[in-house]
Amino acid sequence: MVKQERAARTRETLIRSAAEVFDREGFSASSLSQISSLAGVSNGALHFHFENKAALADAVEAEALDRLRVVTGVGPPVGAGRVQFLVDATQGLAGALRRDVVLRAGFALSGGPVRPVRTGLREHWRSWVEEAVERAEEEGELRPEAAAQDVVTAVVAATVGFEVLGVRDAQWLSAAAVGRFWRLLLPTLVPEDALHGVRVEEARPS
């Protein structure tokens, strides 16, 4: 039992170390010995858990998907609307990408043409945005002129842009940057009398 726990902990440490090295060096420049050395384990221990670098990258992506599900799994805020929920989730994602190297490395791995599509982190995010916008529309929160498909396109494109630009400059993942996008977009999204009810900069506590 104790042995199993230790093995699980070593595996977690390796995944986190791999994420840190991938985040800093990029996948192709990262070496297994950098990862095992950062994790404080032997190369043999690394190979016991992961066959090669691609297997480690798969594990980082899978773990990142679990963490993205935490961000998107929070229910809508009590007493607030669906648009607020959507804004909060984009701020929640930006905040999580800022703080969490596993999520950040997972997105970077899954996004580029470097590796085959596996986990579909961005696909998960897009589906979530689609559903959130549909709900907002159903609840009558959107202006009639705001076509749901336009909103999904703009929100998904912009959030992927923040994520990618944030790899090199964390300012793009700040609450201020994401808030600027929403401040501009909201007036076309919701009727004027609902505008002041939506907070754009505060991320929900996470």
Place this chain on the structure above:
Amino acid sequence: MVKQERAARTRETLIRSAAEVFDREGFSASSLSQISSLAGVSNGALHFHFENKAALADAVEAEALDRLRVVTGVGPPVGAGRVQFLVDATQGLAGALRRDVVLRAGFALSGGPVRPVRTGLREHWRSWVEEAVERAEEEGELRPEAAAQDVVTAVVAATVGFEVLGVRDAQWLSAAAVGRFWRLLLPTLVPEDALHGVRVEEARPS
């Protein structure tokens, strides 16, 4: 002279072949022999022009920057406003990314954490957007409520999102997708009476 011309042509062919292989396989999975074979030259000829894969990637990025400068170097349309110019340029960039594998591969190479920043393709694009938005503001085309910084953030984030999402699904680089973004954004950008004067879907001829 003839020999120099042939060498220049071979170099160009190698850059284009490298872009195609990087675009399809990703940088780290691409091999020099795939590139020389696609270019129809020997490995020796490849090494005469490029020391290694990184040197080829640098050349692809440099060539992509030249091509981006063509997109951003077109002057504002005669008789149309600065906002139209901005919309046209985003459609021009999306169209160029759709058609031009060198530009697409250059952006992918310069964007990820895989390689060090060199050419700054995205930096060039961001500076261009900043200047275009400033001009639109100076010309009085923007609504007073639309803060220039908000507009730059939204346009840069969304266009980088289109570029990155377009690597795996070219639909994101379609005139329709980019047009959906603008259709949503324009009402907060320009006064109502100017709205119908802006075309969102047609790319300028290029």
